[in-house]
Amino acid sequence: MAIEFVGMLPYILLVVVAVWECVLIGYAYSLVGNAADEAARVGAVHGGGACREAALEHISSGWDAPTVECGASGNLYKARVTLNLPLLFPGFDIGVPIEGHGGSPNEQED
Structure with a gap:
């Protein structure tokens, strides 16, 4: 049984790392x-x-280095935030951007 466990350990660790990466991407x-x-x-x-x-x-x-772009667009105020896709932990990214977009009715007086 111990030999079977040792043989399966790399696959178990690979699955754990894959699940962790999926959770980290979802969190990002x-x-x-x-x-x-x-x-x-x-x-x-x-x-x-x-x-x-x-x-x-x-x-x-x-x-690492989130970018933020903000500006009015008609009656909306829009924001775009970009992070790079992390690999195993935040701060160690692979350069693939993840973007979030937000908008709100513009309340500024002209």
Whole structure:
């Protein structure tokens, strides 16, 4: 039985790593979506600088170089947040972008 376990251990570890990576990718999508929504809400009231700060506030410093783009588009204030796809842990990415988009009715006075 011990020999069978040792033979299967690499496959078990491979499955655990694959599941972990799937969970991390899902978390990254959730994180950028939430950051974009929050950034759009704040940006709709306070403007661009506050939009960027709000997005970065919802992404921990362990993630490498998130980019935030904010701006008005007609009656909407839109935000787009981009992170790179992590490999096994945040901060070690493979350069594949994950984007989150958010929008909120523009409440700024012209």
